[in-house]
Amino acid sequence: MAKEGPNWDGLLKWSLSHADGTNPPSRNLSEEDRRWFMEAMQAQTVDVIKRMKEITLVMQTPEQVLESQGVTSQDIEDMLDELQEHVESIDMANDLNSIGGLVPLLGYLKNSHANIRAKAAEVVSTIVQNNPRSQQLVMEANGLEPLLSNFTSDPDVTARTKALGAISSLIRHNKPAIAAFRLANGYAALRDALSSENVRFQRKALNVIHYLLQENHSDCNVVTELGFPRVMMHLASSDDGEVREGALRGLLELAQNKSGEVAGSSSIEENEKLKQILQERIRGISSMSPEDLGAAKEERQLVDSLWNTCYNEPSSLREKGLVVLPGEDALPPDVASKHFEPPLRAWAANRNEDTMSSNEKKQAPLLLGLGPPTQDPPAQNSFSGAMPGEENRDTSA
Structure with a gap:
């Protein structure tokens, strides 16, 4: 059975034979060979903009029409997967709006299939991530x-x-x-997310809360009024390590930015339940294996910082030497710089060292110059063979 598609083995052999210098291209390609080569190359080349326009056309087609043509929800998910790969480029992400694809993509957030709604949100996340232009476009399209x-x-x-x-x-x-987000009562929705039983949902909500509190310290009052400390204290005992860390991080942010009666000592610092939870975490950390202690580095430091902030004293973890384990505060050895040093700079450095070494070998002994003038010493007898005691003898006779 004949193979379908381009003959890639033949193309590879042809390319190597014309690029290794042993067989210079002495003949001109025939029109047939040229056409075959171009078809082989174009078969593996994707026009991203053209493909995004095709995907946009599908997204603009009503769901009922697609279903009547045999397009399934899985087909739509696969198409959105492909679109997500294309818009990982910031330029392509911004071009999606130019070709009319952003609005129908946002429309998929209301699709009747949950998987498509989830995938559409994932594509939107890729488009706006670290991309101020696309963030603005999504806001203007009422995508929030x-x-x-x-x-x-x-x-x-x-x-x-x-x-x-x-x-x-x-x-x-x-x-x-x-x-x-704040005007849309987003904080209340985040509180409800923390009450969910889904660990991934809790993690994401805790990360968003931490970011918002860092951006707006005054929001600490808002989240305290909404009862976040109580929910976070509950999550600080979660079986999931990332959830525990996120909850402790949020509690620490509230404790460090307390103001007035809302986030004052009555709700955070002197809360007996919080103290019991921290003591429980200290006992749990103290009983960890060395491997688990290494993985719980951030949790150890968060527990100690929160205890110190709330009770103005170091936690017992510090007394046990568990806040910073031996070697954790040491800089890692520099084992890579010499391997990645620019060759020219390395050559110049070695050459300079060799030159300095050579100069040191050829350097003449240091000669002392004449000192300051002094009184002439007494005249010495120029006869080197004079006997001792004859230096002052009168020889004029």
Whole structure:
């Protein structure tokens, strides 16, 4: 059976034979060979913009029409997977709006299939991540509204988590989006997310809370009024290490930015429940194996910092030497710089060392110059063979 498609083995042999210098291209390609070569190359070349336009056309087609043509939800997911690969480039992400693909993509956030809603949110997250231009375009297209709707009320927890991930990327270093999130009662939705039983949802919510509190310290009052400390204290005893760290990080942020009665000592520092939880974590950390202690580095430091902030004294972890383990504060050995040193610089350095070494070998002994003038010493007898005692003898006779 004949092989279908280009003969890649033949193409490789042809390329090598004309590029290794042993067989210079002394003959001209025939038109047939040239056409075959161009077809082989074009078969593996993708016009990204053209492909994105084709995907946009599909996204603009009503769902009922696609279903009547045999397009399944899995086909749509695969198409969105491909689109996500294309928009990983910032230029392609910004071009998606230019070719009319951003609005129908946001429309997929309202699709009847939960998997498509989740995948669409994931693509949006890729588009706006570290991309101020696309962040602005999504905000102008009112993209935050369906994301908030899915985050707060989607019946599928994966779709809710992906929507929160897209919101996290959208509000990053984006003050208008942060303001819109706050006005849409986003903090209340984050509190509900913390009460979820889904660990990934909890992790994402804790990360967003930490970022928002760092950006706006005054929001510590808001989250305290909404009851976040109580929920975070509960999560500080979670079986998931990342959830524990996120909860401890949030509690530490609140304790360090306390102001007035809302976030004062009555709700954080003197809370007996918090003290019991921290003592429980100290006991748990103290009983960890060396391997687990290494993995729990951030948790160890968070527990100690929170204890010190709330009770003005170091935790017992510090007394046991478990806050910073031996060797953790030491700089790693420099084993790579000499291997990655620019060759020219290394050659110059070695040459300079050789030159200095050679100069040291050829350097003449240091000669002392004449000192300051002094009184002439008494005249000495020029006869080197004079006997002792004859120096002052009168020889004029």
